[in-house]
Amino acid sequence: MKRQPRKLKWTKTHRALRGKEMIVDSSLLLSQFAKKRNIPVKYDRNLVATTLKAMERVEEIRQRRERVFTKRRLAGKxxxxxxxxxxxxxxxxxxxxxxxELREMEEQNVPLTAEKEKIAGKVFGEERQRQKKKAKVLVDGGVEEEMDVD
Structure with a gap:
């Protein structure tokens, strides 16, 4: 479909561009792990050891980032x-x-009487739904109302 990979959220390039992927982390030289290799690599004990060490380091960084994220999120709460x-x-x-202040109000006999309570609890008028109205703005500055929109 000829889409730009940087704009598709699921691609490696998009994640790397937005700083979400570990590849961009300058503290690690992980860019070599994301490279494509067309040639099979022979077993090498040193290579396996460095890979395992790098995997542990990546896990430490991921956990630290999760802790920081959680701490920031909970800071507001x-x-x-x-x-x-x-x-x-x-x-x-x-x-x-x-x-x-409550005692002073009681001494002055300010509490609501039965009549005032009825008035305070009564709803005046009738309820009706608010309707949106469409209007045209005319060239001369006036407004022409068209119709009600539900």
Whole structure:
């Protein structure tokens, strides 16, 4: 279909371009592992040892990146929890002020009477669905309404 591989999210080039693939990591010389090899390589003990060492290193880096990602993701939640705790502490420290104000309101007999409660709970008018309206903007600056769109 003649598509650009850099634009297709599943390709190696796209992942490497966006920094998602380990190949781009300069701390490792992994670009040699992604190369195509058309010639079969004979068994070599040193090559196997270095490959295993590189695989362990890749795994360490992957785990470290996962830890950092998780830590960053949870940092927002931890900050929210800390803020809530601080808010609760402030309320607990100033609770006597809140109680004092409630006592003053009770002394002034401000509580809602039965009539006020009925009015407060009553819905005035009738409910109707909001409808979107289409309108044309005219050249001279006016607006011509066309129709209602559901």
């Amino acid at each position: 931890a900050a929210r929890d800390r803020q809530r705790e601080a808010d609760r502490r402030v309320v607990a420290e100033g609770e006597h002020l809140i109680r004092k």
